[in-house]
Amino acid sequence: TARTLVPGLSVLAHLEKLETQVNRSRKKLEEPQGAQAVESSLGTKIRDKLRSEVKQRQARVAVRDTSVEPDQTLEISEQKAWERKRENVKAILQAYRFTGLSGKLTSRGVCVCIHTAFEGTLLDSYFVDLVIQKPLRIHHHSIPAFIPLEEISAKYLQTNIQHFLFSLCEYLNAYAGRKYQADQLQRDFAAFLAGPLQRNSLCNVLSFTYKVELRGQAFTFCARLLYKDLTVTLPTDVTVTHQGMDTLPTSWEEQRASHENLFCTKALHKVFASFTQREKLDMSLVH
Amino acid sequence: MDSELAEVRALEAEIAVLRPACEEPPAPGGDAASVRKSFPEIYQSDSEGWESSKDLRSNLGHLESELLFLSTLTGISIRNYSKKTETLTSPEMAEKSIKKVLQRHRLSGTCHMISFQLEFQILEVQNKENLSSVITDLNIIMEPTTTYSELSEFVSRAEERRDLFMFFRSLHFFVEWCEYRKRTFKHFKEKYPEAVRLPEGASASYMRVQSTSQPGFELVIVWRIQTDEEGKVVPKLDLLTKVPRQALELDKKGVVETAAVGFRALLSVLGIEAALESLLSVLCMEHGGQSPQ
Numbered sequence: 001t002a003r004t005l006v007p008g009l010s011v012l013a014h015l016e017k018l019e020t021q022v023n024r025s026r027k028k029l030e031e032p033q034g035a036q037a038v039e040s041s042l043g044t045k046i047r048d049k050l051r052s053e054v055k056q057r058q059a060r061v062a063v064r065d066t067s068v069e070p071d072q073t074l075e076i077s078e079q080k081a082w083e084r085k086r087e088n089v090k091a092i093l094q095a096y097r098f099t100g101l102s103g104k105l106t107s108r109g110v111c112v113c114i115h116t117a118f119e120g121t122l123l124d125s126y127f128v129d130l131v132i133q134k135p136l137r138i139h140h141h142s143i144p145a146f147i148p149l150e151e152i153s154a155k156y157l158q159t160n161i162q163h164f165l166f167s168l169c170e171y172l173n174a175y176a177g178r179k180y181q182a183d184q185l186q187r188d189f190a191a192f193l194a195g196p197l198q199r200n201s202l203c204n205v206l207s208f209t210y211k212v213e214l215r216g217q218a219f220t221f222c223a224r225l226l227y228k229d230l231t232v233t234l235p236t237d238v239t240v241t242h243q244g245m246d247t248l249p250t251s252w253e254e255q256r257a258s259h260e261n262l263f264c265t266k267a268l269h270k271v272f273a274s275f276t277q278r279e280k281l282d283m284s285l286v287h
Numbered sequence: 288m289d290s291e292l293a294e295v296r297a298l299e300a301e302i303a304v305l306r307p308a309c310e311e312p313p314a315p316g317g318d319a320a321s322v323r324k325s326f327p328e329i330y331q332s333d334s335e336g337w338e339s340s341k342d343l344r345s346n347l348g349h350l351e352s353e354l355l356f357l358s359t360l361t362g363i364s365i366r367n368y369s370k371k372t373e374t375l376t377s378p379e380m381a382e383k384s385i386k387k388v389l390q391r392h393r394l395s396g397t398c399h400m401i402s403f404q405l406e407f408q409i410l411e412v413q414n415k416e417n418l419s420s421v422i423t424d425l426n427i428i429m430e431p432t433t434t435y436s437e438l439s440e441f442v443s444r445a446e447e448r449r450d451l452f453m454f455f456r457s458l459h460f461f462v463e464w465c466e467y468r469k470r471t472f473k474h475f476k477e478k479y480p481e482a483v484r485l486p487e488g489a490s491a492s493y494m495r496v497q498s499t500s501q502p503g504f505e506l507v508i509v510w511r512i513q514t515d516e517e518g519k520v521v522p523k524l525d526l527l528t529k530v531p532r533q534a535l536e537l538d539k540k541g542v543v544e545t546a547a548v549g550f551r552a553l554l555s556v557l558g559i560e561a562a563l564e565s566l567l568s569v570l571c572m573e574h575g576g577q578s579p580q
Binding site: 047050051075078079082083085086089090091092093094095096098099100101102103104105110112115116117118119120121122161162163165166169170173174231232233234 | 301340343344346347350351353354356357360361362363365366367368369370392394405407409419420421422423425448449450451452453455456459460463516517519
């Protein structure tokens with residue numbers, strides 16, 4: 001850019017010289033006629049100099065425009081191709097989140113993101129910041145304290161990092177799934193609950209009392225769900241007991257047993273959704 | 288005199304016009320390229336046309352190495368990805384300030400010897416309180432399906448539940464088990480070349496063991512890799528026996544009958560490799576029989 005400015009500067013410098021000459025001459029000459037004559041001749045000189053400079057510039061620009069164009073179009077199309085490739089790679093990097101595992105390189109190593117979901121509903125994400133050194137270590141993370149991170153790291157971090165990550169995936173997704181089911185129960189089926197839903201932070205011990213109405217009769221059941229395996233979203237142990245002093249009639253005993261089975265095989269909120277449906281059906285039959 | 292004055296005025300006017308034309312920087316486009324070349328660091332950005340191709344290529348190189356790292360870290364290599372977004376609107380939704388966006392994604396890649404192609408839809412619903420994202424449709428195509436017949440099991444379960452993450456988790460563990468099974472079969476084939484037969488190759492789900500001294504006796508070790516309801520991948524091994532009738536008649540203790548059960552017990556105690564090793568070593572080390580390589 002200095003190159004392009006310099007010729008302009010020299011012209012301007014020359015102009016200034018000429019202008020001062022004109023002013024000096026004007027002051028010197030007292031005869032208006034003479035002064036005007038000097039002025040006009042100097043003015044002509046200035047004007048001609050400026051005209052030639054402008055013409056030169058225009059010519060230079062025209063040449064540059066025509067000479068650059070073919071290179072530029074090749075440059076632009078090559079550029080566009082590289083940009084398209086880059087956008088594609090960026091998109092694929094973003095798409096890793098759909099595998100449940102994504103990551104970004106850091107100055108220390110890599111920050112891995114673990115994504116959770118339960119039956120199609122996307123839930124929270126957690127991260128583990130790894131320092132790539134010998135031995136591999138965790139710089140910091142957002143894994144909740146009740147997930148056995150130390151245990152999993154001790155087993156797999158140094159020997160099989162993939163297993164470490166996918167194992168963490170299992171634990172976190174299972175926890176997210178259990179939590180989701182408990183939250184859904186509290187949110188959408190509170191009408192069934194006779195008391196608060198009792199749960200621990202891992203959401204692997206749930207206890208609640210619920211009432212069921214059928215054919216005009218209502219009974220209260222107490223359910224206790226245990227998820228002994230932390231990588232599952234369906235309980236490993238279920239007990240449903242009858243709340244109350246009176247003995248349960250046979251048909252209701254059957255109900256109680258079927259509920260136990262339902263809680264073992266179906267997601268918690270889905271079990272209650274089926275209760276709602278059954279009640280609706282029941283009501284429609286009665287009326 | 289008047290004409291000379293006029294001439295001076297005219298000259299002055301023309302100078303006034305020409306002067307700025309000399310001071311002004313040249314029109315853009317012409318010199319832009321040279322400017323860019325002199326100051327590449329200022330114009331290094333994502334804005335089109337301003338980035339030098341050298342920087343673009345180095346940035347791309349960095350991104351590609353990040354991609355390679357991620358695929359090595361996860362064992363999953365995504366080759367292609369595309370997405371289409373559609374905003375769904377209706378006057379009722381706008382009233383309640385609810386915004387719905389439907390995303391259509393297409394993803395394909397490989398995980399070791401298995402290649403996958405996924406098409407799924409995500410519905411994002413934004414209302415005053417929160418944003419929810421739900422997978423509303425999931426379609427999965429896998430290859431090869433003939434070699435790994437157990438694949439279709441967990442694929443249909445994942446599609447049913449629209450559980451994308453479970454699919455990839457199960458895929459990872461499934462592939463890990465397949466590789467381990469293949470390595471184990473190969474290992475025993477190398478160690479007991481006469482006795483061990485792999486009629487369908489090392490990637491198959493079974494291994495034939497023939498006693499070298501008693502050719503009528505044959506064992507088939509079936510090793511299936513199954514996925515349960517939760518998407519957990521579990522190996523399931525079974526022992527099948529082929530014994531000549533005469534031998535069966537002589538078998539007073541019913542050893543053959545209980546072989547399968549005995550094998551399962553052995554598995555739980557020793558683990559897969561050790562259990563197979565003990566079985567094979569017994570079968571192959573008969574009186575004067577062949578000893579392992």
